[in-house]
Amino acid sequence: MTFASRHIGPDAEAQTQMLKAIGYASLEALMDAAIPEVIRWHGELKLPGAASEEETIAELREIAGRNTVATSMIGLGYYGTFTPAVIRRNVLENPAWYTAYTPYQPEISQGRLEALLNFQTMVTDLTGLTTANASMLDEGTAVAEAMTLARRSSKSKSNVYVVDADTLPQTLAVLRTRAEPLGLELQLVDLDAGDTLPEEFFGLHLQYPGASGAVRDHAALVEAAHGKGALVTVAADLLALTLLRAPGEIGADIAAGTTQRFGVPLGFGGPHAGYLAVRAGLERSLPGRLVGVSKDADGAPAYRLALQTREQHIRRERATSNICTAQVLLAVMASMYAVYHGPAGLREIAKRVHDRALAVAGGLSAAGVEVAHDAFFDTVTAVVPGRAAGIVEAAAGDGINLRLVDADQVSVACDETTTTAHVEAVLSAFGAAPAAAAESGTRPLARTTDYLTHPVFSAHHSETAMLRYLRKLSDRDYALDRGMIPLGSCTMKLNATTEMEPVTWAEFANIHPYAPASQTTGYEALVAQLEGWLAEITGYDAVSVQPNAGSQGELAGLLAIRGYHRSRGETHRDVCLIPSSAHGTNAASAVMAGMRVVVVACDDNGNVDLSDLAAKIEKHADALAAIMVTYPSTHGVYEKGIADLCGAVHDAGGQVYVDGANLNALVGFAKPGKFGADVSHLNLHKTFCIPHGGGGPGVGPVAVRAHLAEFLPGDPLEPGDHHAVSAAAHGSAGILPISWAYLRMMGPDGLAAATGVAVLAANYVAARLRDHYPVLYAGNEGLVAHECILDLRPLTKATGVSVDDVAKRLIDYGFHAPTMSFPVAGTLMVEPTESEDLAELDRFCDAMIAIKGEIDRVAAGEWPKDDNPLHNAPHTASSVTADEWEHAYPRSLAGFPAGVDRTSKYWPPVRRIDGAYGDRNLVCSCPSPEAFED
Ligand SMILES: *Cc1c(COP(=O)(O)O)cnc(C)c1O
Secondary structure (H helix, E strand, O other), X not given: OOHHHHHOOOOHHXXXXXXXXXXXXXXXXXXXXXXXXXXXXXXXXXXXXXXXHHHHHHHHHHHHHOEOOOEEEOEOOEOOOOXXXXXXXXXXXXXXXXXXXXXXXXXXXXXXXXXXXXXXXHHHHHHOOOEEOOOEOOHHXXXXXXXXXXXXXXXXXXXXXXXEOOOOHHHHHHHHHHHHHHOOEEEEEOOOOOOOOOOOOOEEEEEEOOOOOEOOOOHHHHHHHHHOOXXXXXXXXXXXXXXXXXXXXXXXXXEEEEOOOOOOOOHHHOOOOEEEEEOOOOHHHOOOOOEEEEEEOOXXXXXXXXXXXXXXXXXXXXXXXXXXXXOHHHHHHHHHHHHHHHHHHHHHHHHHHHHHHHHHHHHHHHOOOEEOOOOEOOEEEEEOOOOHHHHHHHHHHOOEEEEEEEXXXXXXXXXXXXXXXXXXXXXXXXXXXXXOOOOOOOOOOEOOOOOOOOHHHOOOOOHHHHHHHHHHHHHOOOOOOOOOOOEOOOOOOOOOHHHHHHHHOHHXXXXXXXXXXXXXXXXXXXXXXXXXXHHHHHOOOEEEOOOOOHHHHHHHHHHHHHHHHHHOOOOOOOEEEEEOOOOHHHHHHHHHOOOEEEEEOEOOOOOXXXXXXXXXXXXXXXXXXXXXXXXXXXXXXXXXXXXXXXXHHHHOOOEEEEEHHHHHHOOOOEOOOOOOOOEEEOOOOOOOOOOOOOOOOOOOOEEEOHHHHHHOOOOOOOOOOOOOOOOOOOOOHHHHHHXXXXXXXXXXXXXXXXXXXXXXHHHHHHHHHOOOOOEOOOOHHHOOOOOEEEEOHHHHHHHOOOHHHHHHHHHHOOOOOOEEOOOOOOEEEEOOOOOOOHHHHHHHHHHHHHHHHHHHHHHOOOOOOOOOOOOOOOOOHHHHOOOOOOOOOOHHHHHOOOOOOOOOOOOOOOOOEEHHHHHHOOOOOOOOHHHHOO
16 A cells, blocks of 8 residues: 555545545546636646655755764753653654644643643742743743833833843843844843943843853842842753752742753754743733643633733733744653653752762863853863864864854853763863863852652653653643544644654754754755745745744744845835734734734635725825735635735735645645745644644744745854744754655655545545534535535524534544634634544534534523533533432543444543633642542
8 A cells, every 4th residue: 555545544435435425526626626717737746756654764864874873061951861761752753742732621631731821830949930921932032021011011111132141152142033123122142252232122131050050149130130120031051950059039020941951852853842930920921831730610720821811822912022932842741851850860960960060060171271160060161272173173084063052162061961971072072081070169159958759740750650650641631643623724634653763863863953954964854845845836936944833933924024125125025914814923923023913804704805905005005014914714615716826915915825724735736836826834743744743843944945045044053134034954854854754755645645635534524514514614515625614503593502512522432623713713623624534523423413403402492501411511420420410411421422432432631621710810830639539
């Protein structure tokens, strides 16, 4: 069998049956009817023909072999680390964790929510702050979010953000990108050189330890900044914080950084979980997802996402940030590293790292080499006038990468994997020898407070206990390894095992993002090939994989548009038109790119209202920068008006941004770069098989036509005109082999077939459910694209049964609910994808029809409105086996509704969760064990 026939669920016979059900003779006939001819592209993608799984692995082995796995002691926020094997195999390589969706349905996500609560607790404990979110995309973007958080929260009128000169260079690059469009002014101060703080500023950024390795006492600076009404962010290394005084203890308002060295492989830059934590009083300004404790219908403690009204889904252009997909899988890994090692284990690791650094410094001093700082944690900067390049070269000869700071300085960063042999090799590169380790002397900033005191960080230190804890948590969750997740707009398709395998190979996993180019030729080749294939698929001229989520691709694309207008002297163009149906990230990204959002209405058929568009274009003609439209639309329809829309915006001097999240409906059949768009982002974690990881990682490449190519993101370490939207040149490079493998194994025919079957599956589901639930929008010949919206509003009005009730009842039937109330409140959006076979599609449709039958019984008055299987869903094993059962319907119907396999039933661990209660009583770190006692 070909890989395509493994990836695509329905076989030829099933496809015939499905086509018959919707009245088409062939996939081609269906696609001809569904896709408007104005956008249709007729041709064969110029991609290599499909390779088998075995051939693909062999090719990837060869590419990986071109990378050199050296010992990287470069530092700058990226460190060697040992991923505990029990975590690698049972989290990173385990589909129960990596195929899960973002925990918007908390009742079926308690496992990963607990892991994320552990993550938040780990971050708040170590930083000494009160509330941490459930991950950021990397350190650079986390620090940028801290800057805008400070701007929102500071009372200072100043637009000056002060940044210490010893900040990581890539962080500075991302800060520059983010500050400029918002009119914020970065002021670099060299605190060591005696620079003083400016008169007025709204925020101060400090690195702790600094990029040079120096550990400085920031207490007086924090006080001085507070005196000006400014907020202080400390970008802190969490491992260092096991030994050093925490930022929160000196009054820092915000801490930001990365958790990479907590067991997450380097991956040439990512994916890794960034973190962001704040002091009390700032939690409502925090960007990103936040896990909190609430209670279920029985009053039992239960976890769910807290304070969601801050997020772009609801606040749109007034959101705290555009972040959507974050780094959940990596946050889970980092939190489990802390759970596995515990506070004493982490401290021991940190001490060992520090001892190695002391040994380096001691050897250098004994040999008369000047060490730049007395106080350091893991990184030693040596002052070697004129000799730096030679020393770095000598170390490279021993397989060790050091950091060439400049012609006169070399930095040596130690980590968990550094051995005494490494230390000797480093010293010999300097012409020095090991010496009796100099005493660290006094440690003025030694930590005196406890951390990770919650029992979860002490209970799982044996491998047996850890294995069982991971299994217990993943068993609470519903992921693609249990059944379909028909989430509209999210494309929860197969994440094939062959695609995943290369991710943990050392030649991909253990490469430092700033390793010398000679060591990364395999990665460069893979990136260039993947970018080329994505350009061919989308019809654009250039692609950058740097953005590490769709939201970041949006920002990068809008910044390209901004750069283009400015290059032509049209700096006044700042209006971004966005249809009312758009994803929340669109509006939030536009604001971050310095644009004003103007909403365009949709007509009764869900299409962009072309007359309102014309009116808005006319009104803002001189100021028009761009339009952002999703295609096919978020309503799941191929809009015919798209070509006219592009033309109208271009005529007015604007650029067209097509949000490519729905590319699964286009691959092989239409190319945004050819039907009028100028720029798109793609979501490799949707269309191109990177798993969702429970809410990340993702990759959001930005693709542009030739005139925008010069405005694509650039290398954060290469100063120049190019902005950087992430801390590493190729963003989350470590997971690019997944999408590469998918494209390599599918080939042009397989990809087109996938698109066809995705559209077929959505139309099949729409056809089967249409008589039970109205399908809200349709295009040509009543066809939908790759997803369909089921309208529950009339039923809700007539019976009181809400979209929530149906979503929760689907859990009892063994399903993850479709997308709820997006893009239309009170509806469900179903995207089955090409990977679900006919039996699974039918099981879903049967469940939805059976649920409609239950709604009818409520309508008929057979069951009370407040006591029926929908209202009380989901049902736990505990609730249906309770000694008392006083409901109007039988236990068997509650727990084993029609079609449920009694031998392999998924039982949710909690009943329906009260979200509002948790927001009123905000708890965002691990609750005490007593909270779980009856
Ligand atoms: C998923 C999605 C996004 C955001 O992508 P992330 O990777 O989550 O940042 C933007 N637009 C649409 C239409 C989407 O479905």
